[in-house]
Amino acid sequence: MTGLAVDIVGLTKAFGGLTAVDDVTIQVPPRRIHGILGPNGAGKTTVLNMVSGFIQADSGRIDVFGQDVTRMQPFQIARRGVARTYQNIRLFPGLTVLETVVAGAYMQRSSTIAGAILMSPTERRERREMRERAAELLEKVGCRAPHSALAETLSYGDQRRVEIARALATNPKVLLLDEPTAGMNDVESEEVGRLLVELRELGLTLILIEHNMRLVEEFCETVSVMNSGALLAEGAPTWCLEQDEVKEAYFGKRSDAARIATLRRARRGPGGS
Amino acid sequence: MSTTAWMITLQFAGVNALFALAIYASLWTGVLSLAPVFFGAVSAFTFGYVAGTLGLSPFLGLLLGAALGAGLGALTAGLLIRLDSHYLAMATIAMVLIGRVLILNLPEYTGGATGTLVPGDLGTWAWLIGTLVVAAYVMARLAGSRFGLAADAVREDPAVAETLAISPRRIQFIGMIISGALGGVAGILQSSFLQYIGPDTFYTHLGFVTLAAVVLGGAFHWLGPIVGAIVFTILPELLREPMGEYDRVVTGVLLVLIIIYMPRGLVDVRRLRMVRSRWWRPKGGGAEPDGPDPRDPQPTVRAEVAS
Structure with missing residues (x-):
């Protein structure tokens, strides 16, 4: 027992010749909001996919609350309290907002096929409780859409909120968020940030991939910065973002900038202007 | 058509509806399977043999069919559920083919190529409608249940369903038993x-007709297979x-038109819900049906909702 919520050690994953994640170690204690930063293609989502069991790691180890989940099936990992959202929103077509969230509460329910067919009192009570709880969760994440609307027809921001509510319905201990504020305006992003803090107060551990630096600096306590599969820096967000390597990963090298300028001038040369 | 011919047609529509519901039950969990035709064959020939040699009350016959089918469903699921979607579908088609070979080669039990006689006690409207009502009731009850929502999730996106702690294999296993x-x-x-x-x-033939009934009637709601089979x-x-002679041409063209313009079938709850939510959407900056949220600070958010 390490006392850590999520303990990722030496995680490596290669796709063919490309090492998408290279010896990454990320350790997140309970009740922490931890950010994973890095430019596109840095391997952030691959790390998240390995934690939730979508992809099997080549080597390394992932522990969730002291339990090795590296080789587990995704549903077994989910049953150990890991829930997630997706970069490209993945809602179930055809389901309403409320149904989507209730579907997330699968493991919180005890009803059986026979109970459902006979519509036993327990089944009735459970269905009512599930609807109430789903409504509470939707309220908590700030989803303003009518509950009977098709989830896929909602605005981008509301779809993300429904996805978070669906993940919360599994009653997780660890919530993985893949770019939760992508496509949201500043006001909405701020709301998501406040939601993260609120969830942390309820005892959740949150790991999020985020590109909105203002949000990261305001709400993440620690971050890990990745580039080309490897870890560049970790620590407090403000400190990490000041590191030269991190700046280079995001904005490119100074020397490169000079070279590009020279190249441009050279190309313009004969053509004039 | 004469009244008798109509009656017979409607009776077969009812039986086809049951087969279509069986195919729907597994399709609901994302498994395309024609195995119900095989299950039907096994239970029918077993029923014929047992009723012919020992005698069997109609109700016990139905129970026997359900139990035998469920058992075979479990067995099939145990053997085949690990296959990927289209390989699984092909394996179940193979089961239908194997069924015919078995029937031909077990003449002591099945009558072989000449076939066998079956008592007609259950061949009445009362039994047919009764069974159909029970089957529809079961499917309707399951629709909003824990299993039903999990089945929807597994059908639409098994990977996401897994992250909600749903085991797709388990759900598909149950689907095959019901099927x-x-x-x-x-x-x-x-x-x-x-x-x-x-x-x-x-x-x-029976397999493809009933599968067509499911797809065209609507594979996303229990009413779909029934409507599809009847139509x-x-x-x-x-x-x-x-x-x-040209009736088949017309049905064919109709099938193509439905597939193009109503890809989710005649009974399409999703489209109904879309139409409904469009009606509910406020036209001129009005409040959402749930009432305006006092915390909603910016009109920009509204604009996004409306777009």
């Missing part, structure tokens, strides 16, 4: 109406008189 029970019952009723069954009674059993009969 098996319905297929078994459908087989018993089919044989009771025909009173004579042979190697071609439960063959690929596509009656329609060819209706067209036969005015169209003569």
